[in-house]
Amino acid sequence: MAAAKPTLTDSLSFCLAQLTAAAGEGLGGGKDTATNETPLGRALLRERERETEHEWGRSRERETQNPKQVPGSELSAQNLTQGLNSWTALHEGIAQTLDLTSGPLQRLLPNLKCPVAPPSTIFLTNTYLFNLSDPATFLRSLMRETRRGRTLKRPNYLAVTILQCVKTDSIQNRTARALGNLAMxxxxxxxxxxxxxxxxxxxSLTxxxxxxxxxxxxxxxRNLADSPQHRLALAQQGAVRPLAELLAAAPDPALTLALVRALLxxxxxxxxxxxxxxxxxGxxxxxxxxxxxxxxxVREATILILANLCAQGLVxxxxxNAGGVEVLLGELRRRRGPNGAGPASQQPLVRAVCLLCREAINRARLRDAGGLELLMGLLRxxxxxxxxxxxxxxxxxxxxDTGxxxxxxxxxxxPLLAGQLCGDAGDEEEEGREAASWDFPEERTPERAEAGSFRSLRSWLISEGYAAGPGDISPDWSPERCPPPPPPPEPAEPTSPTLGPTSLRTPRTLRTPGRSPAATSEEPWGREGPALLLLSRFSQAPDPxxxxxTSPAxxxxxxxxxxxxxxxxPRALRILARLTCNPACLEAFVRSYGAALLRAWLxxxxxxxxxxxxxxxxxxRQHRELGEMLLQxxxxxxxxxxxxxxxxxxxxxxxxxxxxxxALTLxxxxxxxxxxxxLLLDQGGLRLLLSALTRPAPHPLFLFFAADSLSCLQGLVSPTVSPALPPTIPLDLDAPSPCLYERLLGPAPIPAPDLHFLLDSGLRLPAQRAASATASPFFRALLAGSFAEAQMDLVPLRGLSPSAAWxxxxxxxxxxxxxxxxGPVPPxxxxxxxxxxxxxxxxAGRxxxxGLEEELEEAVSHIHLGPHGGPESVGEVFRLGRPRLVAHCARWALGPGQCxxxxxxALVGLVEAAGEETGPLTEALLAVVMGVEFGGKGSSLDC
Structure with missing residues (x-):
């Protein structure tokens, strides 16, 4: 059976007309004594019954369970006539057919403000206005019309009026629900x-x-707290305390969840x-x-509330005292565990734990609860x-806190602090002035912006008595360098200007409004300030x-x-100076190669x-001067x-x-x-150092340190005399000596050669028998003795290439x-x-x-260890195994003017070339350091 078509009496305008007539009748004072109802109340009751009886009412109930989005297209006149047949058309019909300024709807509102209206009438009026359709959708429709230029006041006043005039719990509940929906x-x-x-x-809360x-x-x-401005407005209007009081009253589970979500x-x-x-x-x-x-x-929302509260020092x-430190530490420890959450969920808890360190009482609780280990885990x-x-x-x-x-x-x-000095850590988030330590509640923030870490530090320094008040401390202040006393007052009569200590010192920072005059000459406080302050505190220990x-620090x-x-x-410079001046640190500087590191780096x-x-x-220049001062x-x-x-x-x-x-540091x-x-010569320290060159390096820069140490020791042994140089031979490339062998190579040699040497390649080289026999015992026996070659004009020379024979x-x-x-020396x-x-x-040796051996060795040294040679050539020359070349390599490596x-x-190349045969290298380096010829007889080599 087809559904009955809606009639004109089902239209929204007819319903409102009936209500308007009843409302006018009610203004005349007529009242049914039997039912104690006004005509308006009876009309509202009839309309409510008609709403539930008609098909459109049941359709609306079904669509309430699965609401649809209201389409944005406009409705035709026919749709308006049949508006009660559709849930969607009802709201659009309200917005488009009512006279929102003076229509029947406005005549219903006074009933909500009438103090003598029967409760049933008030309830039915509220039901008709807020339950005729979904309250949020109804008010949204009115708001759309308001934004389109209609003259009705903001529709939120409708709900506010109901909230103000009607104190019945059910009506307050409906109205608050409507406001919560609208606030989304x-x-x-x-x-x-x-x-x-x-x-x-x-x-209503109270x-x-x-x-x-x-x-x-x-x-x-909770929905009204959608922005920082609105949250602040809610707090300033007293919305938080009733929520806290309700939470302290141990409400039912559903209300508890709602409260913690709102407080969050x-x-x-x-x-x-x-x-x-x-x-x-409470x-x-x-x-x-x-x-x-x-x-x-409930649990997660509560923990986040506690973390948020840590942003305020006063609480x-x-x-x-309530146990929040242990709760936050336990939760952060759980989230950092193997089955914990990611870094994003840890961030508010890390911030809260760090803020809790700003009060002495919370620091004690945090230390006792294992918070130091947790913070160190974060740093690692x-x-x-x-x-x-x-x-x-x-x-x-x-x-x-010594403990x-x-x-x-x-x-x-x-070492973690030392790594923070020049690491790529993220920037510190700025904190408001309310986050400062509550150990000094009267703290104020200077006019210029300051880092959040300084605010907490400043309050602690004031509480410890390092300063009288916030105005005496700037971000450039440190407890190690207290501000100088104020200058004496100037005399009344003018005097000649003189330069004193204060006039020679240039301030590091300019004077800014709102800052203490004493803060103008203090050192800067940057991102490395907290780490340096802690390191400085550690360096003040009797034995740091x-x-x-240590090498990392x-x-x-x-x-x-x-x-x-x-x-x-300057604090970093003072730390280094304090360490090098402490006798208790001397052995540590030696063991860790700290002195060598200072010299190498600075x-x-x-x-x-x-x-x-x-x-x-x-x-x-300032780095070199610093290094020399620390070594001194x-x-x-x-x-x-x-x-x-x-x-x-x-x-x-x-x-x-x-x-x-x-031995290396001495x-x-x-x-x-x-x-x-x-220590080095009589007690064998130098030989101990030389013998350690081929062992596994105990430090990444060990060979660099060793080369520098040997060079410094050479300067101590012979401060004015340069090391022994290789014997000079006539090997001048710019003005070579006349060649005597060229006369035998021309077409008409004078004198004519009486002998030829035959090479393996078949090349014949002319020679003079007498000159060759007198040059070497080998050739004397070969050419003038009883060997067969003495009678031969063509003598073979085996195992020689032309370049080597030349x-x-x-x-x-x-x-x-x-x-x-x-000639035979490669580049x-x-x-x-x-x-x-x-x-x-x-x-030549065979x-x-x-003499030829020495000349060839000098040629190799001239090409590979000369101005055009590099450190990579030193090992190549050493591999030839020639004692004189080994000495030349040692001189090149430890030369006083060498980079x-x-x-x-070069020392690295020598060590690699020496391998397990370290004896020649050790003796050569020892000879160079002591300033004697390699292989000479001196007592210094017997050290």
């Missing part, structure tokens, strides 16, 4: 705030007792008003208790690099050697000093990352009675590694001849320095082993021609 749209949310709904909702109604009100407040939204970017109200409402204790709630949604002590985790600056700034709070510092040092904080005088400090784009912080400009490449790094400090310690005893003990009784390190820090001669023939005929010895960069130069040297990088690379 940003524009509607702003309209609701402007309409003044927040105070009414807050009033007046209503129904759980359903309270949930609707709490949901409306309100606490985002937690404002001071929000924190104050939540604390005054919500901190219940929130800490709910952190262990069995329901995951952090109370939060710690490369995935948490974005939080490293924040964590280091939080650890500054433990600056004078905590000891624990942090044992956990390896110092175990933590700071020294590398971090030196990398910061030399790599800083601007002037480095004086020579070679950092570990520069080795073994030949990358050029300019050495700044170590020299003072080494030459003191304590230092002499410590170095002697290390060299004679230390482990093998310590003995080598001591030339850098000992200037007294009696001391270094006794310098031999020249030498046999009296040529010295004619340049023939250079630099080509191997010497297996070359014609090696063949010529072998033949034919008993020592430190090339010297070290």
């Amino acid at each position: 749209e940003p524009e509607s949310c702003g309209d609701i705030h402007s309409a003044g709904a927040v105070p009414l909702l807050v009033e 007046a209503c007792q129904d759980s359903q109604c309270l949930q609707s009100v709490v949901r409306a407040l 939204e309100l606490s985002r970017g937690c404002s001071r008003a929000c924190a104050e109200q939540l604390s005054l409402g 919500g901190l204790g219940p929130l800490v208790s709910l952190a262990s709630h069995p329901k995951k949604a 952090r002590p109370a939060l710690g 985790d490369p995935r948490a690099s974005a939080w490293h600056l924040r964590v280091v700034a939080a650890l500054v709070g433990f600056l004078y 905590a510092l000891g624990r942090l040092q044992a956990l390896g904080l110092v 050697s175990g933590a700071l005088v 020294l590398c971090g400090l030196l990398a910061y000093v030399t790599g800083s784009p601007g002037p480095p912080s 004086v020579l400009g070679v950092a570990p990352e520069d080795w073994p490449t030949l990358r050029a790094r300019p050495v700044r 400090n170590l020299t003072v310690q080494a030459e003191s009675p304590f230092g002499v005893g410590a170095l002697t003990h290390l060299l004679l009784s230390g482990s093998p590694e310590d003995r080598v390190a001591c 030339p850098f820090i000992c200037r007294k001849p009696s001391l270094w001669r006794r 310098p031999i023939l020249h030498h046999l005929h009296g040529c010295r320095g004619c340049g023939a010895a250079l 630099p960069g080509q191997p010497l082993l297996g070359s014609e130069a090696e063949e010529a040297l072998e033949a 034919f008993l021609l020592p 430190p990088r090339k010297r070290a690379l």
Whole structure:
């Protein structure tokens, strides 16, 4: 059976006309005494019954369960007549057919404000206005018409009016639900705030007792907190404290979930008003208790609320007293576990834990609950690099907690801090002034922007008595360098200007408004400030050697000093100076090769990352001066009675590694001849160092250090006399000596050759028998003795190439320095082993021609170890195994004018070429260092 078509009496206009007539009749005062109902109430009741009886009412109920999006197209006149036949057409019909200014709808509103209207009439009016259709969709339709230029006031006032006039729980529930739905749209949310709904909702929180109604009100407040401005407005209008009080009253589970969800939204970017109200409402204790709630949604929302509250310093002590420190630490530890969440979920908890370090009472709780280990785990985790600056700034709070510092040092904080000095950690997030430590509640923020880490540090310094107030401290302040006393008042009469200490010092920063005059001359405070402050605190210990005088820590400090784009912080320089002046650190500097590292990095400009490449790094004058000053400090310690005893003990009784390190370091820090001669020469320190060259390197720069140490020792042994140079021979390429052998090579040789040497290649080389026989005992026996070759005119020479035989023939005929010895020598960069130069040297030795051997060796040295040769050629020359060439290689490597990088690379090549046969290399280096000829007889070589 087909559904009945709607009639005119089913139209919306007819319904409203009936209600309008009844409303006018009701204004006349007529009332049914039997039912105690006004005509308007009876009409509303009839319309409600008609709504549920008609098909369009049942259709609306079905579509409420699965609502459709309202299409944006306009409706025709026929659609308007049949508007009650469709859920969607009903709302569009409301918006397009009613006279929104003075129509029947406006006549219904006064009934909601009438204090004498019967409850049933008020209820039915509210039902008709808000249940005739979905309240949110109904009000959205009115809002669309308002934005299109209609003259009706903002439709949110309709719900606000109902909320203000009707205090029945059911009506309050419906109205709050409608406001919560509307607040989900940003524009509607702003309209609701402007309409003044927040105070009414807050009033409902305290007046209503129904759980359903309270949930609707709490949901409306949560949806109204959609932006920082709206959250602040809600907190300032007192919306947080009633929520906290309700939470403290232990409500039912559904209301508890609604409350924590609302408080989570309100606490985002937690404002001071929000924190104050939540604390005054007694919500901190219940929130800490709910952190262990069995329901995951409640538990996670509560933990995030606690994390948000840590942004306000005024509430952090109370939060710690309530147990919030342990809760946040436990949750962060769980999320960082194997089955924990990702870094994004850890971020608010890391921020909260770091903020908790700003109060002394919370630092004690955090330390006792294992928070130091957790923070150190964050610093070690490369995935948490974005939080490293924040964590280091939080650890500054433990600056004078001796127990905590000891624990942090044992956990390896110092190398991590050194790595932070020049690492690529993320920027620290700025904190508001409310996040400052509550140990000093009256703290104020200077006018210029300051880093968040400084705010927490400043309040702690004031509480510890390092400054009288916030105005005395700037971000450039440090506890190691207190501001100078104010200058005396100027005399009344003018005096001649004089230059004093203060007038010679140039301020580092300019005076800015709102800053203390004492802060203008203080050092800068940058991203490395917290790490440097902690390192400085560690360096002030009686014996900081175990933590700071290590290779990672020294590398971090030196990398910061030399790599800083601007002037480095003076605190870093003071740390280095303090360490080198501490006698307790002397042995640590020796064991860790710290003195050699200072010289290499600062004086020579070679950092570990520069080795073994030949990358050029300019050495700044201030860096060189710093390095020389630090080495001078170590020299003072080494030459003191304590230092002499410590170095002697290390060299004679230390482990093998310590003995080598001591022998290597002595030339850098000992200037007294009696001391270094006794330790290095008399007690075998030099031979110990030389014998360690071929062992596994204990330090990445060991061979560089060794080459530099041997060069320095050579300068100590012979400060004015240059090392022994190779004997000079007539080998001048610019003006060579006359060649005597060329006369035998022309078409008419004079005298004519009486002998020819036959090579394996078939080449015949002319020669004079008498000259050849007198040049060498070998050829004397061969050509003038009883051998058959004495009677031959064509004598074979086996195993010689033409290039190798060429310098031999020249030498046999009296040529010295004619340049023939250079012929078989390959150019630099080509191997010497297996070359014609090696063949010529072998033949010169076989034919008993020592002069030719020396000349060939000098030719090899001239080409490969001369101005055009490089450190890579030193090893090639050494592989020939010639004693004189070995001596030349040692002289080249340890030459006083040699580049430190090339010297070290040459030593590396020598060590690789020597292999397991280290004797010749050791003796050659020893001879060069001592300034004697290799193989000479001197007592210095018997050290």
